[in-house]
Amino acid sequence: MTFTPRPRPEAFNPARELAVRVLLRVLAGESFAAPALDAALQKAHLPGRDAGLATHIVYGTLRHFPSLDTALSPMLTGDTHPKVRTLLLAGAFEKLYLDTPPHAVVSEYVNLARGARLAPPGLVNAVLRRIEAPAPSQVTRTELPGWLAETYRAAYGAQAEAVFADLLTPQPLWLSVSEAGFRSLEAEGSRLNPGPQGTDRVELSRPCARPRRLRAAGRSRSTLRVWPAWTRWARCRVSACWTWPAARASRPPCWPRGGHR
Structure with a gap:
């Protein structure tokens, strides 16, 4: 009997793994994003460019979570493991909002899923190839729960729409x-x-x-x-x-x- 070694997983950017693991903690309610990300970046000692990428993925995924969750929900079941869902949320953010080329997003997150054992690579490949931005709605425009959007409208009046747009823009x-x-x-x-x-x-x-x-x-x-x-x-x-x-x-x-x- 001939033994055939399994191929080694392709390399992936460690910034993406760091971002996914931070998001996993935040979405599970274990930590706020700022201290969790700061601690992870201090421990990882990533180059500045990779630290910036991880920061963009974490905060961008959280800013656009309502839209990303709306886009992913039809493709996943209710018992999808949190690691799988979180990895797909980060990948969907990169594809839909960060302007990373779609083929690069699929390749990077499939390699991450396989190399870090966060999700089934086949599922990641299928979902990220098919996912599209949800239809425009009140949720996609504000990325806020309805009650919070109404609070902003009551506070800012005619300027509320500009505030919503500003909240979704990385600030200086x-x-x-x-x-x-x-x-x-x-x-x-x-x-x-x-x-x-x-x-x-x-x-x-x-x-x-x-x-x-x-x-x-x-x-x-x-x-x-x-x-x-x-x-x-x-x-x-x-x-x-x-x-x-x-x-x-x-x-x-x-x-x-x-x-x-």
């Missing part, structure tokens, strides 16, 4: 900085805006200065953690004058409290 990173940090950012060309309660704020829509530049300028390095739901850059290296309590990460006023929005 907002930091309160010390005087030394203020001068440093202003010198490098960052945009400075007045904020509430007389606090000057710096709007960052790009990565922070690289560590090599900071070392060349004779500045020490430290890590500033921010709320990654509002930025593509889950963490960045900054000068020592931005460390706590000189700098504080803060929410834009229109964002509701909670770890998963």
Whole structure:
């Protein structure tokens, strides 16, 4: 009898596995997204690009969960294992909202399902090839439960639709900085805006200065953690004058409290 070894699973991006495992904890009610993702990224030590991808998948899947769940439900049974459903939610988000090429989504998540033993590869292949965006509706426009959408309408009136759209858009990173940090950012060309309660704020829509530049300028390095739901850059290296309590990460006023929005 001849023994034929099983082929080794194709490689997959570890950022996607990290995102799926974080989502699994969040959707099971074990943790809010922010602390779960932050802890996972600290432990994994992913490159910046992969950390950004994991952040996009986690928060994007949660933002669009109502639509994604609506699209997936007809293809799955009620007893589908949470690992399988969570992996498919992440894959569906990438295909429908993150503009990842469909063939790449199918390939990556089939390899992830097989390599990390999260789901049957055949099921993942079939579902992600067939899934399509649900028909437009009130839910797909707001991605909020009906009662919460009505709360926003009562609070914002005619501006509610703009608020709904803003909630589904990754926000820039907002930091309160010390005087030394203020001068440093202003010198490098960052945009400075007045904020509430007389606090000057710096709007960052790009990565922070690289560590090599900071070392060349004779500045020490430290890590500033921010709320990654509002930025593509889950963490960045900054000068020592931005460390706590000189700098504080803060929410834009229109964002509701909670770890998963």
